[in-house]
Amino acid sequence: xxxxxxxxxxxxxxxxxxxxxxxxxxxxxxxxxxxxxxxxxxxxxxxxxxxxxxxxxxxxxxxxxxxxxxxxxxxxxxxxxxxxxxxxxxxxxxxxxxxxxxxxxxxxxxxxxxxxxxxxxxxxxxxxxxxxxxxxxxxxxxxxxxxxxxxxxxxxxxxxxxxxxxxxxxxxxxxxxxxxxxxxxxxxxxxxxxxxxxxxxxxxxxxxxxxxxxxxxxxxxxxxxxxxxxxxxxxxxxxxxxxxxxxxxxxx
Amino acid sequence: xxxxxxxxxxxxxxxxxxxxxxxxxxxxxxxxxxxxxxxxxxxxxxxxxxxxxxxxxxxxxxxxxxxxxxxxxxxxxxxxxxxxxxxxxxxxxxxxxxxxxxxxxxxxxxxxxxxxxxxx
Numbered sequence: 001x002x003x004x005x006x007x008x009x010x011x012x013x014x015x016x017x018x019x020x021x022x023x024x025x026x027x028x029x030x031x032x033x034x035x036x037x038x039x040x041x042x043x044x045x046x047x048x049x050x051x052x053x054x055x056x057x058x059x060x061x062x063x064x065x066x067x068x069x070x071x072x073x074x075x076x077x078x079x080x081x082x083x084x085x086x087x088x089x090x091x092x093x094x095x096x097x098x099x100x101x102x103x104x105x106x107x108x109x110x111x112x113x114x115x116x117x118x119x120x121x122x123x124x125x126x127x128x129x130x131x132x133x134x135x136x137x138x139x140x141x142x143x144x145x146x147x148x149x150x151x152x153x154x155x156x157x158x159x160x161x162x163x164x165x166x167x168x169x170x171x172x173x174x175x176x177x178x179x180x181x182x183x184x185x186x187x188x189x190x191x192x193x194x195x196x197x198x199x200x201x202x203x204x205x206x207x208x209x210x211x212x213x214x215x216x217x218x219x220x221x222x223x224x225x226x227x228x229x230x231x232x233x234x235x236x237x238x239x240x241x242x243x244x245x246x247x248x249x250x251x252x
Numbered sequence: 253x254x255x256x257x258x259x260x261x262x263x264x265x266x267x268x269x270x271x272x273x274x275x276x277x278x279x280x281x282x283x284x285x286x287x288x289x290x291x292x293x294x295x296x297x298x299x300x301x302x303x304x305x306x307x308x309x310x311x312x313x314x315x316x317x318x319x320x321x322x323x324x325x326x327x328x329x330x331x332x333x334x335x336x337x338x339x340x341x342x343x344x345x346x347x348x349x350x351x352x353x354x355x356x357x358x359x360x361x362x363x364x365x366x367x368x369x370x371x372x
Binding site for chain 1 (some may be wrong): 295313314335
């Protein structure tokens with residue numbers, strides 16, 4: 001929450017080193033962001049290992065959560081890329097679980113939202129795009145470049161179309177990372193600002209009477225953020241599939 | 253026969269059947285978790301619409317930004333200060349529109365096939 005009367009909604013995004021580590025002049029400190037990435041990884045591992053350990057026919061809570069996550073991502077991958085896209089299932093599933101759990105854990109007060117750092121989201125997006133490019137070039141060779149040359153275009157227009165297609169392709173990792181980052185950043189700033197409104201109104205004499213209004217707003221916003229958290233993980237996963245589909249079947 | 257036969261006045265079989273059907277529908281409404289289903293579907297619709305909205309916005313903006321940054325960088329390299337920035341921003345805008353158009357147009361490839369299979 002805001003310290004004193006000042007609204008400081010950005011403070012929650014500061015990456016602070018918890019343990020200073022320097023390797024060859026490179027700052028490799030273990031920060032709060034690293035801590036929460038580890039927590040997210042542990043949570044995902046815990047969910048999948050403990051959840052699938054029982055193997056009961058009538059699943060318990062953890063098991064059905066793990067099974068639902070699997071079913072959901074598997075149907076997304078199959079629906080977007082076809083059955084041959086299932087070789088990318090581990091990648092898509094890892095990305096989905098990482099983004100989803102980062103978003104959800106970030107909603108808990110006093111935690112750090114890993115996905116609100118553009119470095120993290122851009123690293124994830126770059127991983128996806130590099131996978132697409134490398135897999136496409138290895139499996140299809142120069143045929144992969146047909147992605148940028150749509151068939152049936154007048155030769156006079158071709159340079160412009162290719163340029164537009166290249167820009168469109170380069171914009172993919174940007175839009176993928178910025179969408180996730182901006183959604184999480186905006187949501188958390190809004191929550192914090194509304195929280196600060198409550199504190200400010202309570203300390204403003206008679207105006208304290210309307211302080212429940214932003215409080216109700218926070219409750220509604222938290223529910224909304226829960227939806228956004230899931231939605232952004234889903235969008236990230238499905239767009240990963242769409243882009244991988246281009247690597248599997250270039251030159252549509 | 254009137255549109256809404258009063259069952260007390262008309263004890264014919266048809267009126268009885270109509271009453272039975274109405275009762276069945278009422279029972280189904282009581283029994284089925286239909287409101288939950290509807291609420292869930294409404295949430296899913298909202299989710300789909302929102303995700304599409306986010307996608308349209310970010311794809312469009314990303315196209316323009318990428319075009320502008322590419323033009324700016326090429327200007328630095330080639331020493332053609334403002335020309336390429338302007339041209340590439342224009343192309344970036346077109347690419348942004350093209351991205352949005354592709355989102356809105358019917359999906360192609362295996363996606364379209366599966367879409368038809370899952371929701372006919």
